[in-house]
Amino acid sequence: SLIPEILALGGFVLAEGQAPAEEEKAVQAFLELHVDLLAEAEHQGWEAQKRMEGWVYDPPPKNNEKRTQPFLVPYGELPEAEKEKDRRTIRNYPKYARDTGFKIVTHRTGGSGA
Numbered sequence: 001s002l003i004p005e006i007l008a009l010g011g012f013v014l015a016e017g018q019a020p021a022e023e024e025k026a027v028q029a030f031l032e033l034h035v036d037l038l039a040e041a042e043h044q045g046w047e048a049q050k051r052m053e054g055w056v057y058d059p060p061p062k063n064n065e066k067r068t069q070p071f072l073v074p075y076g077e078l079p080e081a082e083k084e085k086d087r088r089t090i091r092n093y094p095k096y097a098r099d100t101g102f103k104i105v106t107h108r109t110g111g112s113g114a
Helices: 002-008 021-033 035-052 081-090 093-101
Strands: 012-016 102-106
Touching: 002 012, 002 035, 012 021, 021 035, 021 081, 021 093, 021 102, 035 081, 081 093, 093 102
Parallel strands: none
Antiparallel strands: 012 102
16 A cells, blocks of 8 residues: 555654544645645556556556556546546545554654654
């Protein structure tokens, strides 16, 4: 998962436990404020993973047999619907963390208690 690396861009880390609603709201607001920057990082991570697995760019449609994928392009060149998928992933980070027993906290207050 790219979640820890992408959260680090905003100065956040994952910590065990459940975030109070207000804390989660603040994280959500930060994610929304920077959603396109973070979505671009999400896409870049996905693209790098696909390329490591041997996938290459080719116009639609996607071909699993030939490992061709039309969305192996810079974020800015993606169709709006694909950008929105990345944005939705970012917006769901607090839920993904919650579902696995973690919370998103600022690096300053992170797991060390400092």
